[in-house]
Structures are given as structure tokens and as C-alpha cells.
Amino acid sequence: MHQKLNYIFLLFFVSYIFTADKNICNHCNQLISNQWIVFEENDYHNNCYENHIAPKCSLCLEILTGEYLLDAWGNPFHKIHEADGIYCSSCSRIISEGVTQGGYKLDDGRFLCSLCQSNIVQSTSQINISKLKVLTLLQKIGIEGINKEINITLANRITLQKLAHKISSSQLKGFTKFSYIKSPFGNLASEYKIYILDRLPTIEFEAVLAHEYLHVWLYENNIELSPAEREGFCNLASSYIYEQNGSTFSHIHLDSMDADTHPNYGDGFREMKSNLEKNGWKTLLHSLRQ
Numbered sequence: 001m002h003q004k005l006n007y008i009f010l011l012f013f014v015s016y017i018f019t020a021d022k023n024i025c026n027h028c029n030q031l032i033s034n035q036w037i038v039f040e041e042n043d044y045h046n047n048c049y050e051n052h053i054a055p056k057c058s059l060c061l062e063i064l065t066g067e068y069l070l071d072a073w074g075n076p077f078h079k080i081h082e083a084d085g086i087y088c089s090s091c092s093r094i095i096s097e098g099v100t101q102g103g104y105k106l107d108d109g110r111f112l113c114s115l116c117q118s119n120i121v122q123s124t125s126q127i128n129i130s131k132l133k134v135l136t137l138l139q140k141i142g143i144e145g146i147n148k149e150i151n152i153t154l155a156n157r158i159t160l161q162k163l164a165h166k167i168s169s170s171q172l173k174g175f176t177k178f179s180y181i182k183s184p185f186g187n188l189a190s191e192y193k194i195y196i197l198d199r200l201p202t203i204e205f206e207a208v209l210a211h212e213y214l215h216v217w218l219y220e221n222n223i224e225l226s227p228a229e230r231e232g233f234c235n236l237a238s239s240y241i242y243e244q245n246g247s248t249f250s251h252i253h254l255d256s257m258d259a260d261t262h263p264n265y266g267d268g269f270r271e272m273k274s275n276l277e278k279n280g281w282k283t284l285l286h287s288l289r290q
Helices: 046-053 124-140 157-167 202-220 227-245 248-259 263-289
Strands: 009-013 016-024 031-039 042-044 066-070 076-078 103-105 111-113 151-155 174-182 188-197
Touching (some): 042 046, 124 151, 124 202, 151 157, 157 174, 174 202, 202 248, 227 248, 227 263
Antiparallel strands (some): 016 031
């Protein structure tokens, strides 16, 4: 489970208007006479500055003056848009034609930008490709023995919350259902079903899937942990997937995980992360098995 990513930074923009006899414009390299604008220690004609240099709002495209804000990706917008700004539920970009080429409101109330929508997981073949990729990466750190045939079902936020029952949350992006089935030989066998929020971008889907696979691994190895230890440990897998990806999208999610204030998904994760950084995967997994 991951918190909504809304990073907003308040900045203050300053430019100066000077008057003098002569100067050179840093944009067109032509002579300046009378007034010019100094921005970030460079000189510009008024028109050159306004048409080519001045920072512009990502929403209304007007020149930014005074206070303005940045989304998680550094896209600037006027502070007056803060209340009515819409952010992508996956990448936290502010949705606009200029930044994301627009976006969509999904049937479960989420907003998804066009950039993320172009890379969502929604077909069985996409699930299978990501599944094999995640299992391969987990094997490299010693997480082995997970059945690759575990059923993975996509569901929108409303359906996912209904299926999750007691662990339902508006922030929930996946959970694993454990049950027992009777084999043809009469003995009981474990059965797992993984449910993941639909229409997630590939890397986010894989991070959520890795988290759920660690729940399966803990259960298969009869490892009992406190809720904070359990969710913190499983979040190590999400973090690992994002680290292997290394994109800006992944780094934003990693920052969100580090800043999460939830006692299980935040505090528990940071405690497990500290343990991992100190001892490494091999020692951590060995200690859990004892």
C-alpha cells in the first residue's frame, strides 16, 4: 500500500527591470537600449524574456510572478491553482495539457494522466511478463520457491476495497488472500490469490506485486511477524523493484515510502530498511527463518 504522492514546493520568482544606454540580450544577442530584464543574472529584451525565457504556469500558461508552486516533477504553477489542481494518482504530476497531454477520470474516482495511462497493465500477457520479471529479480536476492502460477486479479479501487474487507483502505493497491484447499489425496494445501489495483503503470504494478509475493514467501516459510515487521519487510520488495528501475517515477515513490508516517508501512519499512542496509539480504532472510 502506498500513500498518495503530493509533493508541492513553494518558490518565489523575482526578475528586475533595468534602464541603461546599451546592453546585449542573452537570447537574441542583439543590442539592448532603454529597458531590459535581468533574470538569473542574464539580460533580455522585454519581448525575448516574455516569449522565450520567462517561467510559465503549467496550467494557464501565463508568466509566473511572485509565489508559485511545483509538483513532484518540478512542474510550476500559480499558487491560485492549488485548490483546483488535479494530480495523477500514480505519478503525482499535475494534470494539464502542457505537462501530461491531459488525463482521465477513472470509474472508481481516481485521476490518471495520459503519460501513465499509456503504460498501464491491463491484459493477461502484460501481467505474465511483469510476473516473470519480478520473480526473477526476487530470486536474485534469495526470495525463492514462489509458485509462478499464483492467480493475479486486477480490480478497480471500489471492488478492491470490497474484496479486502477489514484491511480496506482508500490507499490500498494490493492484497493477498490465503486459503486452504483439499488435494485429491485428501490433505490440505495452501492457495493464494493476489488482487492488485487495475490500471497501474508497469513499474508501479511490479512494485505492488513484489510486495504481495513477499507476503506469500512469509506464509510459505511459516514466518510470523508483527504487523509493522511484516508490512515493513514486504515493502522492502517494492523498494527493491523501484531501485532496480531507477527512473524519476521510481525515485518519487521511494521518497514517498521514506516519508510515510504509517506505523506499519512507514515506520515498519524504515526499521526493516535499516536492518537490510546493515546486514544485507542473505543475513536478513536467514534471521527471519530462525
